[in-house]
Amino acid sequence: MSELCQRHCISRQTGYVWLRRLRAGEPVEDCSRRPHASPWRTGADLEHTVA
Numbered sequence: 001m002s003e004l005c006q007r008h009c010i011s012r013q014t015g016y017v018w019l020r021r022l023r024a025g026e027p028v029e030d031c032s033r034r035p036h037a038s039p040w041r042t043g044a045d046l047e048h049t050v051a
Contacts, residue, residue, distance in 0.1 A: 001016070001019075
């Protein structure tokens with residue numbers, strides 16, 4: 001695993017995460033780190049007023 005991860009310039013931790021995803025039938029790629037919700041985001045009505 002170490003050699004494979006070095007060859008693809010990824011950490012062993014990432015390699016094991018991708019291997020787990022591959023075995024589970026999930027896409028083998030980096031996932032977005034963007035939050036699913038942003039509770040402090042300005043409301044759409046205020047954004048429209050300002051813009």
